[in-house]
Amino acid sequence: MTKEERLKKRYRAEKRFQMYGLISVSCALIFVLILVQNIFSKGSSAFSRTMIEVQVNFDSSLLGLDGPVTQKSLKDAEFYDLAVESLLKIYPSKDTKEERQVLRLFSPDYEYEIKDYLIKNPNKIDQIVPVKITASDDIDQLNKGNFPRDLPEDRRRVSNYQLNIYDNLVEEGKIDKKFNNYFFSKGDSRDPELAGIGGSLMGSFFTIIICLALSFPIAIMASIYLEEFAPKNKITDFIEININNLAAVPSIVYGLLGLGILLSVMEFPRSTPLVAGITLSLMTLPRIIIPCRASLKAVPPSIREAALSVGASKFQTVFHHVVPLAMPGTLSGTIIGLAQALGETAPLILIGMVAFVVDIPSTPVDPSASLPVQVYLWSEQAERGFVEKTSATIMMLLGFLIVMNFIAVYLRQKFEKKWN
Amino acid sequence: MELNNSKIKIKTKNLNVYYGAKQALFDINLDINQKEVTALIGPSGCGKSTFIRCINRMNDVIDICKVEGSIQLDGNEINEKKVDVVTLREKVGMVFQKPNPFPKSIYENIAYGPTIHGVAENKDKMDEIVENSLKKAALWEEVKDRLNEPGTSLSGGQQQRLCIARALSVSPEVILMDEPCSALDPIATAKIEELIDDLKKSYTIVIVTHSMAQAVRVSQKTGFFHLGKIIEVDSTEKIFKNPDKKMTQDYITGRFG
Amino acid sequence: MSETGHTVKSYEEEMQSLNDNLVMMGSLTESQMADAMSAVIKVDKESVDKIVKSDGKINELRSIIDNQITTVLVKRAPMAVDLRITISTMKISHDLERIGDLAKSVAKKVKPLPVDLPDELTASLRRLGDLVQKQLKDVLDAYLNKSKEKAIEIWRKDEQVDDLTNLAMNEVATYLQKDKKNLEMATHLLFVTKNIERAGDHITNIAESLYYLIEGEYLKGARPKGKPVESE
Numbered sequence: 001m002t003k004e005e006r007l008k009k010r011y012r013a014e015k016r017f018q019m020y021g022l023i024s025v026s027c028a029l030i031f032v033l034i035l036v037q038n039i040f041s042k043g044s045s046a047f048s049r050t051m052i053e054v055q056v057n058f059d060s061s062l063l064g065l066d067g068p069v070t071q072k073s074l075k076d077a078e079f080y081d082l083a084v085e086s087l088l089k090i091y092p093s094k095d096t097k098e099e100r101q102v103l104r105l106f107s108p109d110y111e112y113e114i115k116d117y118l119i120k121n122p123n124k125i126d127q128i129v130p131v132k133i134t135a136s137d138d139i140d141q142l143n144k145g146n147f148p149r150d151l152p153e154d155r156r157r158v159s160n161y162q163l164n165i166y167d168n169l170v171e172e173g174k175i176d177k178k179f180n181n182y183f184f185s186k187g188d189s190r191d192p193e194l195a196g197i198g199g200s201l202m203g204s205f206f207t208i209i210i211c212l213a214l215s216f217p218i219a220i221m222a223s224i225y226l227e228e229f230a231p232k233n234k235i236t237d238f239i240e241i242n243i244n245n246l247a248a249v250p251s252i253v254y255g256l257l258g259l260g261i262l263l264s265v266m267e268f269p270r271s272t273p274l275v276a277g278i279t280l281s282l283m284t285l286p287r288i289i290i291p292c293r294a295s296l297k298a299v300p301p302s303i304r305e306a307a308l309s310v311g312a313s314k315f316q317t318v319f320h321h322v323v324p325l326a327m328p329g330t331l332s333g334t335i336i337g338l339a340q341a342l343g344e345t346a347p348l349i350l351i352g353m354v355a356f357v358v359d360i361p362s363t364p365v366d367p368s369a370s371l372p373v374q375v376y377l378w379s380e381q382a383e384r385g386f387v388e389k390t391s392a393t394i395m396m397l398l399g400f401l402i403v404m405n406f407i408a409v410y411l412r413q414k415f416e417k418k419w420n
Numbered sequence: 421m422e423l424n425n426s427k428i429k430i431k432t433k434n435l436n437v438y439y440g441a442k443q444a445l446f447d448i449n450l451d452i453n454q455k456e457v458t459a460l461i462g463p464s465g466c467g468k469s470t471f472i473r474c475i476n477r478m479n480d481v482i483d484i485c486k487v488e489g490s491i492q493l494d495g496n497e498i499n500e501k502k503v504d505v506v507t508l509r510e511k512v513g514m515v516f517q518k519p520n521p522f523p524k525s526i527y528e529n530i531a532y533g534p535t536i537h538g539v540a541e542n543k544d545k546m547d548e549i550v551e552n553s554l555k556k557a558a559l560w561e562e563v564k565d566r567l568n569e570p571g572t573s574l575s576g577g578q579q580q581r582l583c584i585a586r587a588l589s590v591s592p593e594v595i596l597m598d599e600p601c602s603a604l605d606p607i608a609t610a611k612i613e614e615l616i617d618d619l620k621k622s623y624t625i626v627i628v629t630h631s632m633a634q635a636v637r638v639s640q641k642t643g644f645f646h647l648g649k650i651i652e653v654d655s656t657e658k659i660f661k662n663p664d665k666k667m668t669q670d671y672i673t674g675r676f677g
Numbered sequence: 678m679s680e681t682g683h684t685v686k687s688y689e690e691e692m693q694s695l696n697d698n699l700v701m702m703g704s705l706t707e708s709q710m711a712d713a714m715s716a717v718i719k720v721d722k723e724s725v726d727k728i729v730k731s732d733g734k735i736n737e738l739r740s741i742i743d744n745q746i747t748t749v750l751v752k753r754a755p756m757a758v759d760l761r762i763t764i765s766t767m768k769i770s771h772d773l774e775r776i777g778d779l780a781k782s783v784a785k786k787v788k789p790l791p792v793d794l795p796d797e798l799t800a801s802l803r804r805l806g807d808l809v810q811k812q813l814k815d816v817l818d819a820y821l822n823k824s825k826e827k828a829i830e831i832w833r834k835d836e837q838v839d840d841l842t843n844l845a846m847n848e849v850a851t852y853l854q855k856d857k858k859n860l861e862m863a864t865h866l867l868f869v870t871k872n873i874e875r876a877g878d879h880i881t882n883i884a885e886s887l888y889y890l891i892e893g894e895y896l897k898g899a900r901p902k903g904k905p906v907e908s909e
Contacts, residue, residue, distance in 0.1 A: 310533040662893025
């Protein structure tokens with residue numbers, strides 16, 4: 001082969017290699033786009049909920065009030081009768097069966113929605129006011145176009161009668177979609193239209209805080225000790241090997257650990273962010289130690305020598321100079337470790353965070369779910385309404401992970417600018 | 421040949437240094453005179469850097485390094501366990517081959533040493549220390565308006581003078597310089613040599629250099645090292661005009677190798 | 678002096694070339710001196726022009742050597758023995774040039790001399806000339822062999838040169854007292870004698886430079902000087 005032929009062959013090989021790279025990247029991008037598109041198309045509808053406008057007659061006589069109308073007396077009053085009376089007026093019904101069907105057009109919370117309205121606007125007492133009330137899950141899904149209408153009636157969740165009412169209401173312009181703040185403010189619920197991630201959001205939040213508070217200081221101290229102060233002998237080598245191994249242990253094993261020790265032996269309250277935080281911190285520990293050690297190793301010896309030569313002790317050298325320079329890498333590693341912890345499901349299931357919890361937890365020792373566990377729970381539900389909620393929760397999770405990664409990149413750049 | 425009859429600042433006796441099983445310095449007996457510049461020359465790997473690192477106990481950070489023998493500073497033994505290296509390094513400062521300012525502001529670079537030794541009672545006193553150190557290092561005029569900028573934003577020559585100022589900030593008595601100009605251009609080198617000329621009035625300086633011409637220019641006494649031994653040590657004029665040992669002559673005239 | 682050569686070959690070659698040029702300059706000066714002395718003793722007026730012209734070659738060599746030295750200084754920053762060689766070569770070449778000039782002056786004085794120069798006038802002059810020529814030859818040999826002992830010997834012999842000079846000058850003075858008509862001739866001869874003595878001084882300088890080159894120290898003490906002979 002002549003020199004020119006060899007050269008041509010080399011160039012061709014390089015071009016081929018570039019193409020392979022490009023194809024790989026494109027494949028990866030396509031997969032990501034498909035995933036994102038899938039989730040977004042399913043989940044975006046969760047951010048709105050269908051409302052039905054109803055003329056509510058705030059007839060004070062139906063409230064059974066004793067004295068004058070005050071906030072307190074309104075809060076104590078029963079609104080069921082008032083609600084039903086107004087709701088049934090939207091369409092003629094000939095028997096109780098049909099009445100029940102009319103009421104089922106609305107979300108079971110209708111009573112409280114009407115009550116809340118009056119409490120916010122007490123001057124509307126004894127007036128007839130149009131109020132928007134959340135539609136039921138079936139109507140919500142119907143309105144979003146997720147229910148096929150051409151199935152025979154006995155295979156449908158919505159009866160013909162209800163369909164008629166719905167079409168009527170649509171014609172009258174009383175069906176509307178509103179931003180679904182329930183998704184964020186409410187906890188879990190049997191009714192999809194009332195279900196929200198409020199509870200699991202707080203649960204994840206507490207879990208991550210506890211995980212961070214436990215794992216970060218321990219990991220940093222351990223790394224500093226191992227890297228700077230521990231004598232270089234077989235024992236430290238042994239510890240290092242084991243830490244690396246710990247990072248590779250499947251997360252469900254940590255769940256077993258949590259179950260076995262925290263719940264069985266130490267009898268911590270089940271299903272709480274406290275236990276979840278402790279369990280996940282065990283898992284996150286090696287994931288912080290490894291980048292932290294790498295960052296410490298990467299600090300050039302010239303800085304250490306400079307500090308020592310001015311009369312700094314070993315301790316001062318490490319904490320005044322080496323550790324600050326190792327911070328960018330450490331923080332990046334920490335945030336990535338936390339992001340991974342945020343998405344952990346298996347260990348949390350084992351320690352019982354699968355409970356159906358309606359109330360939003362206010363402390364880390366209140367039972368709760370976490371975001372990924374919530375995804376798991378909702379994905380198991382039958383109702384159609386939970387499908388969009390599941391996807392929407394995944395969108396939220398992805399959003400948080402992206403934000404955390406951006407924070408990691410930003411912090412890293414900020415610290416590295418100082419270093420340079 | 422007349423040696424400057426001044427007091428001896430540093431005295432080593434039977435100094436032997438080992439890196440693990442390998443011996444790096446053999447029976448070094450060397451006197452360093454005070455307020456004078458002593459140059460150490462010799463081919464690479466002959467032990468010059470190892471020697472000066474013994475004087476401020478920097479070899480302590482290398483686990484496998486063993487230092488045997490006596491090193492005396494002002495007549496006090498410094499090669500024993502009970503000596504506090506932190507106090508020693510206040511007295512014996514060091515400037516390295518590649519400038520290594522801290523990744524902090526110019527002010528903080530100088531202020532670090534005095535801060536950890538608790539030398540300055542208040543901010544005014546610290547400002548004074550910083551200003552004096554920078555003036556002594558002939559850097560004040562160039563940086564007085566940008567003390568808060570990072571030390572790494574300076575040029576190579578300025579960074580090295582910053583490191584010298586940093587070493588001066590803790591008021592040492594001895595300054596060790598390990599090839600301080602090898603990473604600098606000729607103009608920066610000239611400024612540092614001028615600085616050394618000035619500093620020797622107040623400090624004892626030991627400088628390791630690969631440049632023969634520099635050794636002649638800046639030092640009053642020169643020691644020639646080879647393979648861990650001192651071959652010849654004498655006044656700089658004698659060494660470079662008429663050395664006693666053939667090996668010394670061969671080295672400085674470029675007949676080595 | 679150092680058996681090992683410089684690691685950089687061109688440095689070695691430069692120093693060798695310097696040495697060779699100096700040796701050549703020495704030879705030229707030696708023959709100039711011999712020719713000038715011979716011309717005086719034999720009153721050979723034909724050879725004078727040739728001698729005067731040849732001095733140009735010696736001057737030229739001095740320029741070449743000066744240039745080479747400047748180059749070595751700027752290029753090599755010579756140390757120790759190299760430094761001493763460089764400086765001494767410069768000094769020696771200047772001394773050799775002066776000797777060449779003095780030989781030329783001596784030769785020029787041959788033309789006004791009478792052809793029948795009486796022998797008794799030139800007896801000591803001849804001995805002086807022989808001594809100085811021998812000194813010159815010896816010092817050039819000493820340079821080639823880098824012999825410290827020979828350098829000291831030559832340095833000490835300066836005393837003899839002084840003595841012979843005084844003797845030669847006395848002879849002329851004595852002759853003049855007898856026959857006052859020959860004042861001009863006597864003056865020329867005295868001039869020639871003085872020049873030869875000065876050549877001897879320069880040769881002693883060369884010996885001193887050589888000693889410094891070898892030893893790195895200067896010869897101590899004053900040069901031994903001959904005692905002036907009282908005139909009768």
